Amino acid sequence: MTTLHVINKTPSESSALRDSLIAMSDGDALLLIENGVYATLPAYSEHFSRLTANVQCYLLTDDAQARGLNDLNQDFCGIDYDGFVELSCRYSKVVSWF
Amino acid sequence: MTTLHVINKTPSESSALRDSLIAMSDGDALLLIENGVYATLPAYSEHFSRLTANVQCYLLTDDAQARGLNDLNQDFCGIDYDGFVELSCRYSKVVSWF
Amino acid sequence: MIFSIVVTGAPYSSQASASALQFSRSVLKLGHSIHRVFFYADGVHSGSALASPPQDESNIPAEWSELARQHQLDLVVCIAAAVRRGILDENEARRYEKKGHNLAADFTLSGLGQLVEAGILSDRVVTFGA
Amino acid sequence: MIFSIVVTGAPYSSQASASALQFSRSVLKLGHSIHRVFFYADGVHSGSALASPPQDESNIPAEWSELARQHQLDLVVCIAAAVRRGILDENEARRYEKKGHNLAADFTLSGLGQLVEAGILSDRVVTFGA
Amino acid sequence: MRENKKSFLIINRKAPYGSSAARDALDVALTFSVFEQPLSLLFMDDAVLQLLPNHQANTIGQKNLSANLAMLEMYDIDQLYVCRQALSERGIRPDQISLNITLLDTHAIAALIKQQDQVLSF
Amino acid sequence: MRENKKSFLIINRKAPYGSSAARDALDVALTFSVFEQPLSLLFMDDAVLQLLPNHQANTIGQKNLSANLAMLEMYDIDQLYVCRQALSERGIRPDQISLNITLLDTHAIAALIKQQDQVLSF
Numbered sequence: 001m002t003t004l005h006v007i008n009k010t011p012s013e014s015s016a017l018r019d020s021l022i023a024m025s026d027g028d029a030l031l032l033i034e035n036g037v038y039a040t041l042p043a044y045s046e047h048f049s050r051l052t053a054n055v056q057c058y059l060l061t062d063d064a065q066a067r068g069l070n071d072l073n074q075d076f077c078g079i080d081y082d083g084f085v086e087l088s089c090r091y092s093k094v095v096s097w098f
Numbered sequence: 099m100t101t102l103h104v105i106n107k108t109p110s111e112s113s114a115l116r117d118s119l120i121a122m123s124d125g126d127a128l129l130l131i132e133n134g135v136y137a138t139l140p141a142y143s144e145h146f147s148r149l150t151a152n153v154q155c156y157l158l159t160d161d162a163q164a165r166g167l168n169d170l171n172q173d174f175c176g177i178d179y180d181g182f183v184e185l186s187c188r189y190s191k192v193v194s195w196f
Numbered sequence: 197m198i199f200s201i202v203v204t205g206a207p208y209s210s211q212a213s214a215s216a217l218q219f220s221r222s223v224l225k226l227g228h229s230i231h232r233v234f235f236y237a238d239g240v241h242s243g244s245a246l247a248s249p250p251q252d253e254s255n256i257p258a259e260w261s262e263l264a265r266q267h268q269l270d271l272v273v274c275i276a277a278a279v280r281r282g283i284l285d286e287n288e289a290r291r292y293e294k295k296g297h298n299l300a301a302d303f304t305l306s307g308l309g310q311l312v313e314a315g316i317l318s319d320r321v322v323t324f325g326a
Numbered sequence: 327m328i329f330s331i332v333v334t335g336a337p338y339s340s341q342a343s344a345s346a347l348q349f350s351r352s353v354l355k356l357g358h359s360i361h362r363v364f365f366y367a368d369g370v371h372s373g374s375a376l377a378s379p380p381q382d383e384s385n386i387p388a389e390w391s392e393l394a395r396q397h398q399l400d401l402v403v404c405i406a407a408a409v410r411r412g413i414l415d416e417n418e419a420r421r422y423e424k425k426g427h428n429l430a431a432d433f434t435l436s437g438l439g440q441l442v443e444a445g446i447l448s449d450r451v452v453t454f455g456a
Numbered sequence: 457m458r459e460n461k462k463s464f465l466i467i468n469r470k471a472p473y474g475s476s477a478a479r480d481a482l483d484v485a486l487t488f489s490v491f492e493q494p495l496s497l498l499f500m501d502d503a504v505l506q507l508l509p510n511h512q513a514n515t516i517g518q519k520n521l522s523a524n525l526a527m528l529e530m531y532d533i534d535q536l537y538v539c540r541q542a543l544s545e546r547g548i549r550p551d552q553i554s555l556n557i558t559l560l561d562t563h564a565i566a567a568l569i570k571q572q573d574q575v576l577s578f
Numbered sequence: 579m580r581e582n583k584k585s586f587l588i589i590n591r592k593a594p595y596g597s598s599a600a601r602d603a604l605d606v607a608l609t610f611s612v613f614e615q616p617l618s619l620l621f622m623d624d625a626v627l628q629l630l631p632n633h634q635a636n637t638i639g640q641k642n643l644s645a646n647l648a649m650l651e652m653y654d655i656d657q658l659y660v661c662r663q664a665l666s667e668r669g670i671r672p673d674q675i676s677l678n679i680t681l682l683d684t685h686a687i688a689a690l691i692k693q694q695d696q697v698l699s700f
Contacts, residue, residue, distance in 0.1 A: 001570060008211070008325065010593050012113050012624050015501050019469060022500075022541075022562045025570045034211045035596030038627055043669030062218070066595055066638045068630040081222040088320050089197050089228075095467070095575045098325035099692060106341070106455065108471050110502050113623050117591060120622075120663075120684045123692045132341045133474030136505055141547030160348070164473055164516045166508040179352035186450050187327050187358075193589070193697045196455035202576070204480075206336075208410045209368050211596050214639055237480050238339050238368075244412030248422035253410070254639040276483070277476075280338045280383070282374030282428065292378035296426035298412065308487040315574050316462060316493060323577055332698070334602075341474050344517055367602050384517040406605070407598075438609040445696045446584060446615060453699055 001092035002027045008034035008098050011044055016097035021047065026054040029091055031084065032076070033060040040064070040073040048075065060084060099190035100125045106132035106196050109142055114195035119145065124152040127189055129182065130174070131158040138162070138171040146173065158182060197228045200314035203239035205326025207256035208249065213242045216324040217259055224267050232270045232314040233260070235303075238326055240278040243271065243303035257300045264302040275305040327358045330444035333369035335456025337386035338379065343372045346454040347389055354397050362400040362444040363390070365433075368456055370408040373401065373433035387430045394432040405435040462573035463494045468503035470578060472521045473513060478506050481578035482524045489531035496535035497528070498560075498568060504542045507553045525555060537568060584695035585616045590625035592700060594643045595635060600628050603700035604646045611653035618657035619650070620682075620690060626664045629675045647677060659690060 005024060009016040017039055020030065030051075032039055037059050039047060048057065061078040064070075072078055079087070088094050103122060107114040115137055118128065128149075130137055135157050137145060146155065159176040162168075170176055177185070186192050201220055205212025216233070223230055235242050247257045264271050278299075279288050285305050289297035299305060315321050331350055335342025346363070353360055365372050377387045394401050408429075409418050415435050419427035429435060445451050466485055470477035481497075488495045499507060511520045528536065540559045543550065550559060560568060569575060588607055592599035603619075610617045621629060633642045650658065662681045665672065672681060682690060691697060 001573070003569060003575075006322075008215075008596070010596075010624050010627070013593065013596075014112075015110050015469075019501055022539075023566050023569050025566045034215060035593045035624075038593060038624075038668070041669050043667060062637045063595075066633060066635045066640065067593075067627065068632040068634070068644075070632060081218045082226060084219060085222045085226050085228070088199070088322060093572065093574055094320055094322045095569065096323040096325050096577045097469075098577065099695070101691060101697075104452075106345075106474070108474075108502050108505070111471065111474075113591075117623055120661075121688055121691050123688045132345060133471045133502075136471060136502070136546070139547050141545060160515045161473075164511060164513045164518065165471075165505065166510040166512070166522075168510060179348045180356060182349060183352045183356050183358065186329070186452060191694065191696055192450055192452045193691065194453040194455050194699045195591075196699065204578075206368065206411070209598050211638065218638075237476055238336065241371075241411060246412035246414050246419070246422075246424050246426065246428060247410060248412070248414065248418070248424065249410040253641065257412075277480070280377060280379040281336070281371060282376035282378070282387075284376050284378065288378065289376070292376075294376050294378065296376065296428055298376060298426055298428055308484055309490065311484060311576075312487050312491050312493070315464060315576070316491065321574050321576065325577060334700075339476050341516065348516075367598055383519065407602070438606055439612065441606060441698075442609050442613050442615070445586060445698070446613065451696050451698065455699060 004087050004091035004094045005030045006094060006096045007032050007036040010035045010038045011047060014098060017047060020097040021050060024055055026052055029056040029058060029087060031058040031087060033063050037064045037067060037069055040069065040076050042073060058087065102185050102189035102192045103128045104192060104194045105130050105134040108133045108136045109145060112196060115145060118195040119148060122153055124150055127154040127156060127185060129156040129185060132161050135162045135165060135167055138167065138174050140171060156185065197319040198231050199223050199228055200231045200318035200321045201233045202321060202323040203233065203235050203242055204237040205324065206238040206241040210326035212324040212326045213239060213256050217256065219322065220263060230269055231318045232272055232310065234311045234314055235273045236277055240273050240281055240283045243273040243283055243300050244298055245300035246298045261300055261302040271303045272306045272310045273303050275307055278305055327449045328361050329353050329358055330361045330448040330451045331363045332451060332453040333365050333372055334367040335454065336368040336371035340456035342454040342456045343369060343386050347386065349452065350393060360399055361448045362402055362440065364441045364444055365403045366407055370403050370411055370413045373403040373413055373430050374428055375430035376428045391430055391432040401433045402436045402440045403429065403433050405437055408435055461493060464488065465496045465498060465569065465572040465575045467575060467577045468497060468499045469501040471502040471505045473516065473518055477578045478521055484576060485533055486527060486531055489533060495533055496537060498537045500539040501542050504538060504546060504548060507555060509552060509554055539565060583615060586610065587618045587620060587691065587694040587697045589697060589699045590619060590621045591623040593624040593627045595638065595640055599700045600643055606698060607655055608649060608653055611655060617655055618659060620659045622661040623664050626660060626668060626670060629677060631674060631676055661687060
């Protein structure tokens with residue numbers, strides 16, 4: 001069964017991102033929300049180097065825009081809350097990391 | 099002026115310890131309280147390797163005992179709340195990291 | 197699909213409750229249903245009737261109440277987490293001999309069984325944590 | 327020496343308020359004085375009159391009240407942080423047209439100026455954060 | 457509700473006492489036993505610190521978490537998984553843990569999560 | 579209270595919006611101006627993320643922090659220090675920051691803290 005992993009903390013304020021990457025399987029997806037969107041800063045790209053091409057990466061644009069992250073990282077697909085809900089349906093479950 | 103640095107988070111739940119070590123001067127002291135006492139586990143000793151002998155390291159024994167940390171790390175001097183107050187007086191100010 | 201939502205962060209202190217509210221609106225807009233919203237840990241403050249944010253800021257407890265009325269949502273606040281944090285309904289105020297109560301309209305105090313049951317009966321459980 | 331204490335974590339959610347209470351007791355026992363205890367951010371929940379923890383757990387708001395009465399402590403809850411989080415005294419309840427109020431006895435709502443003034447007039451300010 | 461049997465996993469990631477997360481997670485786990493649902497617990501990151509023995513939480517006015525952890529077995533919640541990397545990063549030896557646990561490396565953690573119907577995080 | 583002049587430092591360490599810490603710290607800073615006390619602000623760790631331009635916090639139902647940050651200058655709070663390491667770890671260039679800031683390396687941060695009478699942390 002596939003999983004949508006939702007991360008809402010920066011790499012500095014919690015080990016949520018690190019732990020989620022340990023827990024990811026091929027075919028899963030990763031969604032950054034709230035302070036989690038800061039992980040799309042290019043300086044943090046090494047965190048995602050372990051991920052295979054079979055893990056899709058998303059970020060919530062509402063949270064990115066709120067924080068002035070307008071030059072979106074090309075490795076992440078921006079979605080809105082409707083997209084968040086659609087992803088929650090497409091994957092068999094949602095796991096939150098905070 | 100000297101500073102008592104008080105840290106109440108584990109190395110994993112916050113960058114409080116790391117940031118406090120950046121901010122420390124010779125003659126300062128460091129006190130671990132609440133979840134901060136877990137940093138006395140020997141596995142975390144490398145965090146303190148930068149510290150000079152001129153920085154005294156303390157831990158609050160109430161919090162260590164609560165968490166089953168009875169084999170106290172010899173690099174840390176155990177104190178109770180009265181000792182915490184005395185340290186707060188001895189150093190010119192207290193800076194909390196959380 | 198049937199969703200349940202779990203909120204464990206307090207409004208104004210964390211973004212969890214505001215995010216959960218936005219997510220819930222989208223769930224309903226897209227034609228899915230919400231079996232229950234369960235407020236746990238600091239999330240219980242989402243059910244405070246006394247929260248009084250400045251007028252130019254969103255009133256998150258009031259927005260939950262409004263969404264609940266529009267869509268007959270079941271907003272359950274964990275009773276054990278709530279009473280220790282000072283969120284009481286009329287019954288609990290009586291039990292603990294307190295003069296007032298502050299659980300907002302459209303919220304109910306109940307036990308953790310409501311969270312487990314929501315997990316069993318929902319296709320998706322989405323947690324907004326602090 | 328003159329101390330002031332700052333608490334920014336909520337009881338039961340973080341250890342901040344409980345630690346601050348223990349520290350304050352030692353300050354007073356050792357013959358120092360406490361100019362003020364200032365509750366900010368989630369620390370404002372320390373002043374909830376409705377907090378009803380189980381009988382075998384400590385009632386942190388009640389312990390603050392008791393310590394305040396014994397030592398004439400000035401327990402100040404930040405008014406802006408409090409009202410948005412649903413901690414109101416009688417005045418604020420009237421201002422926001424709320425039916426109840428829940429600020430515990432021996433606590434006062436006031437502004438951030440009380441924190442700055444405490445910093446100026448105290449020899450030591452010790453923050454217990456969440 | 458027998459037709460609704462689902463596999464549940466509770467992920468624990470926080471140290472005890474400093475926040476309410478550890479106790480909140482255990483309270484949920486104990487509630488599950490009433491519903492007779494398949495339940496596993498996973499201890500990752502700082503949550504492995506919950507498993508250290510000899511807590512004396514009365515020194516800080518709290519109740520021992522160990523008592524609640526010991527209740528898991530009584531309630532037949534025996535699928536207890538522990539992240540091996542989290543233990544070793546903190547220098548905790550498996551023989552210091554009195555509960556009957558299964559150590560998992562990172563690949564096994566991903567596999568455990570993959571096979572669950574629902575996951576709750578704390 | 580002129581005889582009571584003390585130097586104060588507010589240490590900011592948290593990202594904006596996800597928690598109230600950034601706003602709480604700024605509200606305290608603006609309050610200081612009324613008391614005419616010497617005040618410095620230090621941005622470390624995730625707090626440097628507060629300094630990115632073009633916030634649109636209305637998308638998440640909050641008020642822009644940038645407006646409050648801009649008020650610091652109006653209130654003559656001009657001792658704004660930023661941890662150089664925190665910026666570079668996040669790939670933020672100093673020229674992206676519109677406020678008039680002073681970059682500090684780690685030794686200078688220790689020296690700044692050393693010279694303060696009181697420090698408040700957020």
